[in-house]
Amino acid sequence: EVQLVESGGGLVKPGGSLRLSCAASGFTFSSYSMNWVRQAPGKGLEWVSAISRDSSYIFYADSVRGRFTISRDNAKNSLYLQMNSLRAEDTAVYYCTSCSSAGCHKGWFGPWGQGTQVIVSS
Amino acid sequence: DIQMTQSPSSLSASVGDRVTITCRASQNIDNYLNWYQQRPGKAPNLLIFSASNLQSGVPSRFSGTGSGTDFTLTISSLQPEDFATYYCQQSYSSPLTFGPGTKVDIK
Numbered sequence: 001e002v003q004l005v006e007s008g009g010g011l012v013k014p015g016g017s018l019r020l021s022c023a024a025s026g027f028t029f030s031s032y033s034m035n036w037v038r039q040a041p042g043k044g045l046e047w048v049s050a051i052s053r054d055s056s057y058i059f060y061a062d063s064v065r066g067r068f069t070i071s072r073d074n075a076k077n078s079l080y081l082q083m084n085s086l087r088a089e090d091t092a093v094y095y096c097t098s099c100s101s102a103g104c105h106k107g108w109f110g111p112w113g114q115g116t117q118v119i120v121s122s
Numbered sequence: 123d124i125q126m127t128q129s130p131s132s133l134s135a136s137v138g139d140r141v142t143i144t145c146r147a148s149q150n151i152d153n154y155l156n157w158y159q160q161r162p163g164k165a166p167n168l169l170i171f172s173a174s175n176l177q178s179g180v181p182s183r184f185s186g187t188g189s190g191t192d193f194t195l196t197i198s199s200l201q202p203e204d205f206a207t208y209y210c211q212q213s214y215s216s217p218l219t220f221g222p223g224t225k226v227d228i229k
Contacts, residue, residue, distance in 0.1 A: 035218075037166075045158075045166065045209055045220040061217050095165055106213050108156040108172070112165035 002026040002111045004096045009116030016086050016120070022079040022096030022113055030074035033057075033099040035109065036081050038092035038118075048094070049081065050104050064090075086120045093117050124148050124212050126221035134229040141197040143224045145188075145210035153189045154214040160223075161206045169208075170195065200226070 008020040020036070036048040049070040050059045058070055069082040079096055093115040100107035125148040135141050145155065153173040158166040168177045170186035173193055183198040197204055205228055210221040 044223045045160075045211075047218045047220070050216075050218075059216055100171065104213065104218060105216065106154050108168055108213060109158070109166075109211070110168065112167070114165055 004098070004111055004113035006094065006096050006113045006116035009094065009118045011119045011121065012086055013122050014087060014120055017082070017084045018086065018118060020081040020083065020094055020096075020116055020118075024077045024079065024096075024098075027098075027111075029072075029077040030054075032101070032110070033104050034072060034079045035097050035099065035104060036070060036079075037095045037097055037109070037112075038090075039095070039115075040089070040092045043092075046092075050099070051079070083118070086118075088120050091118060091120050123217055124151060124215060124219055126210055126212055126219050128208075128210060128221035128224050130224060131222065132225040132227065134227055135200050136229045137200055137202060139200045139229075141200050141204075141226060143195045143208055143210075143226075145193040145195070145221050147191045147193075147212055147214075150190050151212045151214035154212055155186075155188065155193045156211045156213060157184075157186055157195045158209045158211065159204075159206045160209065161203075166209065197226075 003025045005023045033052045035050045051070045067085045071080045095115045096113040098110040127146045129144045155173045157170040160166040174186045207223045207225045209223050
């Protein structure tokens with residue numbers, strides 16, 4: 001069974017940092033591009049960042065570029081999101097999701113994790 | 123960036139009703155349009171990919187049509203477990219963008 005399990009969320013002050021992790025199992029993690037998607041309270045879905053299978057291609061939403069860093073460790077079947085200079089507007093549930101075998105571009109988001117809550121507040 | 127809009131933003135329907143949700147892209151996206159269902163407190167779940175392809179395990183009462191800029195998601199006979207929010211998403215170009223969602227609740 002495919003599983004994606006996020007962790008690392010919590011309460012952090014504005015300007016602070018957090019590192020999210022996503023542990024993957026049940027599929028060949030190294031064969032799929034991966035993403036982070038977030039959802040602010042009561043709001044819709046916002047794509048945050050994507051990383052290719054071998055980390056050679058990385059993309060960010062304008063809203064997080066320069067503050068967030070996506071990475072992966074295929075040996076550990078894990079995806080990460082380092083979040084620095086956090087702002088109140090970064091408050092959201094952060095989901096880890098894979099891309100389809102066709103990729104993210106002209107593909108679709110596959111299995112999703114259950115999400116991890118990030119709250120940025122003083 | 124490609125902007126996605128959905129209509130209606132919410133609707134009330136009864137079990138057994140036929141429900142249609144519309145999604146529009148701000149420019150041509152061919153058929154690179156996906157639909158997701160999100161139940162309250164849960165992660166999104168893929169329903170339809172590439173505009174009209176039913177994801178494995180998704181009931182056949184769900185269907186999708188469209189290409190270019192205009193797309194529809196239809197639920198042929200609404201079931202109790204279908205009360206949720208539905209999002210469209212384009213994968214034609216980066217940044218990948220979602221529609222604002224359509225909430226389907228019980229009449």
